[in-house]
Amino acid sequence: MEDSILSGIRSNNHRIISRVISNIENNIEYPVDFFTSLYEQSKKALRIGLTGPPGAGKSTLTDQLINKLIENGKSVGVIAVDPTSPFTGGALLGDRVRMNRYIWNDDVYIRSMGSGGDLGGLTRKAQEVGDVLAASGKDVIIYETVGVGQGEHDVAEAVDVTIVILVPESGDEIQMMKAGLIEIADIFVINKSDRDGAGRLAQLLINILHTSSGKTALEPAVYKTVANKGEGIDELYQGIADYVEQQKQSKNFTHKRLAHHRARVLALVQDKLIREFWTSNRLEKLKLVTDQLDTFKSSPHQLAKEFMESRHA
Ligand SMILES: Nc1nc2c(ncn2[C@@H]2O[C@H](COP(=O)(O)OP(=O)(O)OP(=O)(O)O)[C@@H](O)[C@H]2O)c(=O)[nH]1
Ligand SMILES: [Mg+2]
Structure with missing residues (x-):
């Protein structure tokens, strides 16, 4: 592997990082040594997944979290994964403004990824892009995904903390259960709490979580935000930090990472076997x-x- 590429990543050269990410997206394969060289540093970042229905305010919330992170002296990489979009290699339309805002900031790197028609590889690619950003020294990696199907479950497999974002219109208990978002959430956010029904939804969620979680399990916290006005962000930010701290204390943090690690090895082996077999x-x-x-x-x-x-x- 060319040293200039590795050192470019390590020295946080966003131009080189962009090129590497494009290559990953376009199925240009990097040798095993490449990811192995990045591994030690790539372990260090905290990976957070933000998922929720289209238009729930994921990007607005991500933006607020970026601000809080910068305020706290942390660098951040954002990967907006949209499994429904065939578009790759740049910004999803609505996110363009947000991306431009940070273009001269070395502590923020934002990138959108679509499926490029190749859904299967999206998880692996999103993980590898996360590895590259983490190896560039980013303290936190945020994955933003639209929760419409399988995508959010795949992303939950790649992160330390999954935050599910709902809005007051998210509907009744049965709909939420069906949507399959309850099981993957470590933290809930009810965004657009300036609208009617936020309090009712929060109470409903707390009730569901109380009855469905075991006695020993930690019940996910529920936060209310108005992302476009910056309300509730301090509480959410603190809530994420508390959650991570608690997970680390209880060793769940490591257990979850181990499970993800195992799943990644399994997926890589399967991938390799399939590619080798079909000569x-x-x-x-x-x-x-x-x-x-x-x-x-x-x-x-x-x-x-x-x-x-x-x-x-
Ligand atoms: N009233 C209200 N509007 C909000 C709030 N948060 C975000 N919005 C608006 O909701 C719209 C969608 O916000 P986005 O952040 O783009 O939502 P998203 O979940 O990223 O959307 P997709 O990526 O398209 O799924 C924008 O017009 C925001 O300004 C909120 O708390 N209250
Ligand atoms: Mg968005």
């Missing part, structure tokens, strides 16, 4: 098998079995 030769053979036969006669299971048995031939 152009085998792909060609598979095509022959399925083209030549009257494929509808044999079940897919039968064809797969024959293919596996003949693969060394």
Whole structure:
């Protein structure tokens, strides 16, 4: 690996960092040594996930958190992951202003990532982008994702703290349970608390969390914010710090990271095996098998079995 790239990352050269991130997005593979060299430093950053329905105020809230972090002398990398967008390599439309605001600030790096039509690799890529930003010395990495399906669960797999953002219109208990956001949240935020129903939703959430969490489990805290006016941000910021401290004390922090570590190894091995297995030769053979036969006669299971048995031939 070219030393100039590694030292560029380590010295927080945003131009080089941008280029590396583009390469990761575009499936240009870095050798194992590359990530290994960054590993020691990349472990040090705290990774936070912010997720919630479209328009809940995730970006506005992220912006407020960036301000608080800078105020407290911390640097931050933000990765806005939008699994629904095929767009990659720059800013999502609404986030452009926010990104430009920090363009001359070495302590803030903001980047948007879309799926590029390749959903499967998004988690790995988002994690690797996080590694690169962490290796550049960023103290905190924030992942912002739209909670519309699988994306937020994937991101929960990559972070130390998951913050779920709801709005007063987020609906009733059943809808929230269905949305699957309850299980992944370490902290809840009810944003747009300037609107009717915020208090009621907060109470409803607290009740659900109280009945659904075990006696020993820590019940996620619920914060109310008005992100566009900066209200409730101090409390949230302190709440995140308290949560992290508590997790570290109880060793849950390490346990969670270990589980994520294991999952990453598993995913990398699977990825590698699949890529190695499907050589152009085998792909060609598979095509022959399925083209030549009257494929509808044999079940897919039968064809797969024959293919596996003949693969060394
Ligand atoms: N009334 C009110 N409006 C807010 C609040 N927070 C954010 N907004 C507004 O809500 C709109 C959406 O905010 P964003 O921060 O872009 O929301 P988002 O969740 O990042 O949206 P996507 O990334 O598109 O899913 C913007 O017009 C914000 O100014 C709030 O607390 N109260
Ligand atoms: Mg946003």
